[in-house]
Each structure stands twice: as structure tokens, then as C-alpha cells.
Amino acid sequence: MQSKKHEGTTFAVDIPLEITDKECNKSDTGISEKVNLTGVNVLLAEDNELNAEIAAVQLEEFGMNVERAVDGKNAVEIFRNHPEGAFDVILMDIMMPEMNGYEAVKAIRAMNDRPDGKNIPIIAMTANSFAEDVQASLDAGMNAHLSKPIVIDEVIKTIIRYVYH
8 A cells, every 4th residue: 555645545455366368158047148138128116226227238238128206206106107007017125205106106006097007017126125025015016126236147146937927
């Protein structure tokens, strides 16, 4: 470590890494290259701009079409303003302004004029991962609960489980 007043500090860090000839690619993580979800329509409710962008890019790499809602209220509006069957799955953050994910799911499930609202797969994606958080998601009407930071293979497996049941 070197330090000079009014100039800053320089740190040196040694990180032991194993050198290998093995190539690392998406298929090493599991399902990534084996799955084609082209045409699956996703409503992504996420208030954090960066999280939404990362999730959208990852989902679009699998051929999915992603429409983003900026909060729960917006998710309900988007769902209501699209024709029945427009979305195959909803990915719902929980902690959002205006209307949280639990409230949004209850509103979508309660739409009497939209039968697809009662059975569209809705997957919670939240940093809250205690057992009571999972139960709260299920009690609100969600089909599944995934913890953030999201692991794209888990998201894909969950989407497959509910969209292609």
C-alpha cells in the first residue's frame, strides 16, 4: 500500500486464480443454450431501472418479448389495457412505489372481466427471501417466489415450469 497526502492511496491485491484451458460459456451454467423461449410475452414489473434493464436483456437473449411496468399500479394498468392472452407470464417485484407487488397481484387476480388474470403465472422476484416472505407471495396469489439477485437459469426454469405446464 502506498499513500500520499492529497494524492490518494494505491492498493495492491493478489487474487489466486487457477489457469485452465477449459472454455467457459453459457452452457456451463446449465440450461441456457438449450432453451428457446422465442415468442413468450413477459410483463416485467420492476421499479429499479438497472434491475429492469438487466432482467430484460437476459430474458430477451432467450427470445422473449419483455414489456416493463415501472411499479405495481403501472403493471395492473398495462395488464388491463392489453387483450386477453397478451402476456404469458408476469415477473413481479414486491417492494415498489404506488402499489407494491402483493397489491398488484391481488388486483390482477380480482379482474372479473379478465379470466386470464386468475390463472396467468405470476412470479415474485424480490430481495425478501425469508420463509414468511415466500408465504406472503403465495398468499397474495403468486405462483412462485425467486430471490434477488436473480439467477437467470432459475428464472428460466420457473418460467418453463409455469408457461409450459
